[in-house]
Every structure is written in C-alpha cells, then in structure tokens.
Amino acid sequence: MASMSVAEMIGLFLNDNGKVNFEAFDGSSLGPKDAPLHIHVNNSRAVYYMVDHPNDLGLARAYLQGDISSPELIPGDPYVVFKELMALKPDLKRPNPADLARILSSVYSHGIRHPEPPSIEGPSRWRRRAEGLMPHSKAGDSATVSYHYDQSNEFYRLFLGSSMTYTCAVFDTPEDSLEDAEWRKLDLVLDKLNLKPGDRLLDIGCGWGSMEIRAAQRGIKVLGVTLAGEQVKWAQEWIKREGLEDLAEVRQMDYRDVPEGDFDGICSLGMMEHVGFKHYPSYFQEIFDKLKPNGRLLNHQITRVNSKTGKSAGEFIDRYIFPDGQLASPGEIETVIHDTGFEVVNQENLRQHYALTLHHWNKNLVAGWDRAVELMGEPKARLWGLYMAGCALNFELNNIQIHQFLCVRPDDTKMTDHYPLRPWWVKDSEVLPTQVEAPKA
Known part of the structure; x- marks a missing residue:
C-alpha cells in the first residue's frame, strides 16, 4: 500500500472549496495558495496526536505545542481563524472504513508512536478517579x-x-x-x-x-x-x-x-x-x-x-x-x-x-x-x-x-405578596457604576 501524504489524508475529511490552504511538513499541500486561510502542519507529531485523539483534544495538543499553526492566527485571540474554520463544516466528509485503514497504515508505516501530551495538560478522568479524586466530592472539587x-x-x-x-x-x-x-x-x-x-x-x-x-x-x-x-x-x-x-x-x-x-x-x-x-x-x-x-x-x-x-x-x-x-x-x-x-x-x-x-x-x-x-x-x-x-x-x-x-424561598404562609408586582431592578436610566481599582499583583 502506497504511503499517503498529509494533504491526501486531509482531503479524505475535507472537500477542497478554495477557502483554505494546507501546507504540510512532508511537502504536500491542499487548496490554493491564495486562499484566505492557511494552515501549516509543521511536524509528524501533529499527525500522531490526531490519530490518538481525532477530536478537539488532538487538535488542541498540536496547537498548544506549535505543531499546527497559521500565519493568520493571533495566539491571544484566534477567534477569526476559528470562525473561518467553522465555516468549513458543510465541506466536511466522513471517510469510509477502507480510507481510514489506509490512513492508519500509512501513519504507522513510519512507526507506532504515542507522543507525550503537553506538560500543561491535566490528568484524564480515569486517572483522577484512580487517585481518589471522585467528581464533586469536597476533595475532588x-x-x-x-x-x-x-x-x-x-x-x-x-x-x-x-x-x-x-x-x-x-x-x-x-x-x-x-x-x-x-x-x-x-x-x-x-x-x-x-x-x-x-x-x-x-x-x-x-x-x-x-x-x-x-x-x-x-x-x-x-x-x-x-x-x-x-x-x-x-x-x-x-x-x-x-x-x-x-x-x-x-x-x-x-x-x-x-x-x-x-x-x-x-x-x-x-x-x-x-x-x-x-x-x-x-x-x-x-x-x-x-x-x-x-x-x-x-x-x-x-x-x-x-x-x-x-x-x-x-x-x-x-x-x-x-x-x-x-x-x-x-x-x-x-x-x-x-x-x-x-x-x-x-x-x-x-x-x-x-x-x-x-x-x-x-x-x-x-x-x-x-x-x-x-x-x-x-x-x-x-x-x-x-x-x-x-x-x-x-x-x-x-x-x-x-x-x-x-x-x-417562600415563608411558612406560602404567600407571594412580599415582593413588588413588577421587576424592581429595571430602571428608566442606568448610571454607570463608580470604578474601583483592584490592588496590583
């Protein structure tokens, strides 16, 4: 089975609509160079992250490590890129089992790897349970x-x-x-x-x-x-x-x-x-x-x-x-x-x-x-x-x-005449509150 390029793998999940260009570390690309959005897959670790967790966790791991990047993205505010990516939803497609098998075979032909998550990642649910941190107990909270x-x-x-x-x-x-x-x-x-x-x-x-x-x-x-x-x-x-x-x-x-x-x-x-x-x-x-x-x-x-x-x-x-x-x-x-x-x-x-x-x-x-x-x-x-x-x-x-x-909380009489008939917090004009400065760190 011939090895697939990263761009070919992406193409099995997304139709090329001309709105995004993918450039990968293996030299492959998908989409026009003059697309309004550019996504760079910078190394193989990004691919292995996505194979391990083909969801928001895999993408987040790759992004936080710099394995996936975009010249249009502002790290402190990636909203614009997120919005453009969300607009791609109609062009998403689901690969058939044979194509998924081709992807896995191609990735693992380079070795089976499970890269460590970013050091800032917290423990999984099962690990927290194993450590005795039951959800919403006092210790867990x-x-x-x-x-x-x-x-x-x-x-x-x-x-x-x-x-x-x-x-x-x-x-x-x-x-x-x-x-x-x-x-x-x-x-x-x-x-x-x-x-x-x-x-x-x-x-x-x-x-x-x-x-x-x-x-x-x-x-x-x-x-x-x-x-x-x-x-x-x-x-x-x-x-x-x-x-x-x-x-x-x-x-x-x-x-x-x-x-x-x-x-x-x-x-x-x-x-x-x-x-x-x-x-x-x-x-x-x-x-x-x-x-x-x-x-x-x-x-x-x-x-x-x-x-x-x-x-x-x-x-x-x-x-x-x-x-x-x-x-x-x-x-x-x-x-x-x-x-x-x-x-x-x-x-x-x-x-x-x-x-x-x-x-x-x-x-x-x-x-x-x-x-x-x-x-x-x-x-x-x-x-x-x-x-x-x-x-x-x-x-x-x-x-x-x-x-x-x-x-x-009702009183013992269960009566409801202890508050006004109309919303008492609605005011004809709002007065801006006085600003209070917090102490500096």
Whole structure:
C-alpha cells in the first residue's frame, strides 16, 4: 500500500472549496495558495496526536505545542481563524472504513508512536478517579478548582481588567467598556436581590472579591467563599485596601462548610459549572437551608441550549480548563430549583453579553501577550486565548448560553405578596457604576 501524504489524508475529511490552504511538513499541500486561510502542519507529531485523539483534544495538543499553526492566527485571540474554520463544516466528509485503514497504515508505516501530551495538560478522568479524586466530592472539587484558578493573579488581571470579575458582564451597548459592563453586572445582581444596608449576603464561589467590594460599598454585610487560595489572598488584600473589613469577608472554604445561616440573599456567579448535575438537588437544598424565609437567590451559570445533549464537557475542556465540569439546560436547572421549594421570579439569558465579554478578555490578552508568556509560558498563554475565543464563538452560535435565575424561598404562609408586582431592578436610566481599582499583583 502506497504511503499517503498529509494533504491526501486531509482531503479524505475535507472537500477542497478554495477557502483554505494546507501546507504540510512532508511537502504536500491542499487548496490554493491564495486562499484566505492557511494552515501549516509543521511536524509528524501533529499527525500522531490526531490519530490518538481525532477530536478537539488532538487538535488542541498540536496547537498548544506549535505543531499546527497559521500565519493568520493571533495566539491571544484566534477567534477569526476559528470562525473561518467553522465555516468549513458543510465541506466536511466522513471517510469510509477502507480510507481510514489506509490512513492508519500509512501513519504507522513510519512507526507506532504515542507522543507525550503537553506538560500543561491535566490528568484524564480515569486517572483522577484512580487517585481518589471522585467528581464533586469536597476533595475532588478542591483539586479541580485549584487547577483552574490557582494560577498567577497577575496573569488573570492581564485579561480580566481592574474588576477581576471572571463571569459574564452586562452591556448596554457593544461600545461599553469591559470595566463598566462588569460593575453593571454586579449591580444588576444586587439590584435583583434587592438587598438593603445591613442585610447579609453569601457569595458562593466569590472569585477575587469584586462582589464583596460592591456589596460592602452598599452597606451590605457580605461573606464570600472560594476553594482557590490565590483568590482569597487577592480578595482579602483588596477588601483591606478599600477599608471594608467591617462589612466584607472572604474565606477559603467549601460552601457546604459555611456554618452561618439566615442570609437575606445568596448569589452564585459562574460556580455551578463545577457542581455536577447529579449534585444540583443537594446544592440548591444547601442554599435553601441557608436563606431566611423570603430570602432570595441569584444563580448565574453557563447552560446548554437543550436537555438532549450530554452534560459533561469534551476531553479538551475536561483536561485543560474545567475538570469534571458539567452543564445542563435552563429547563433542567429550573426544575430542580422548583423541586427544592424555591419560587422562580425571573430568568434571564445573557448569551450575547458573554460573547462580548470574552472578546474583551481576548483583546486584553493580546495587549498583554508578552507579559502573559513571561508569567505562564507560551503554551498556557495560548491555551487561554484558545479557550476564550472558542467560547466566544460558541456563545455567538448559540451552542451554549448563560442564565440568571432569581429565586425566592417562600415563608411558612406560602404567600407571594412580599415582593413588588413588577421587576424592581429595571430602571428608566442606568448610571454607570463608580470604578474601583483592584490592588496590583
């Protein structure tokens, strides 16, 4: 059997539509030289990665190592290239078994190899289980949250900006600054919770403390908890700098271990992705039990668009971004909320806002690229550019969404006249929040 070129292999998966040119290390090519997009397969390791994992994990490994590249691609923001690649979907085709056998025979004629994954790749699901890190146990959650968040705080500040808010911002117009949009989101959450000075708020998965700062500025007594030690250090320093220690506190603690109760409000922003679908009932019950009667919950999380697809993320996200992360549909989430005993007052989809947020983060990463590489190394800096640009595109394509659920714990009377008849958080005019500078790393 004659050996196949890399271009011939690619041609079995993709019709040549003139939109992309592939150049491979073996001298073969596919597509016109003047195509708007050029993809370079730089070495044989890229091919072996794809044979081992013919999915997003194989592609990610090759890209992060520099085995696949493109002159049109900006490492801190590969969005444009991703969008052009997504446009190739109608030209994809499925090779027949005989062609797949030819590809494998040709590749393995050069030797059977299984190249090591990039050093920044996390362990697989089965390896985490073998090490005793059961999904969504306290030990498992601590390990997986630390894996993602205990990076360099300076690195996160490069792309998150001064608000250090790692969740979807809220924009009035696409021209709004990231900082204004992030503070507006925090204000929206607090407005929906309708808390007044002296009320008590629990912030589950508090991140670097932006909600604690914002709530305390309103006179709200706020406790934030996170499993990430680096976030706790940053948040405590920020609170001290603003002179808000009498109102704001951040602890390194599992939300299940918070001893206090009778909170007037609880918020959870971008934390539910770590909980696991099977644990939703116990999660919402824990929150229900910690709220006063008539207390409110604002739950803000990324969602799937329907309940037909699986809950778990693909191999790339699982190994590099959110180990054991799961997403559910809005309907499934709301069902669990109702079954727990909450009344859902409002549900809002912020999908378009998250796409805009991610574009800002990518732009910031590009602006701070040299420092990002210095802090984290190029593969990890590439990883965050890849992850954020991919998410932006998926939000735009409505492959994923993000929802806020505003919920009330009923009192013993089950009456529903303890909140206004119309949405109280909607204002005739929005006043931009005062910007608060976070401490420098």
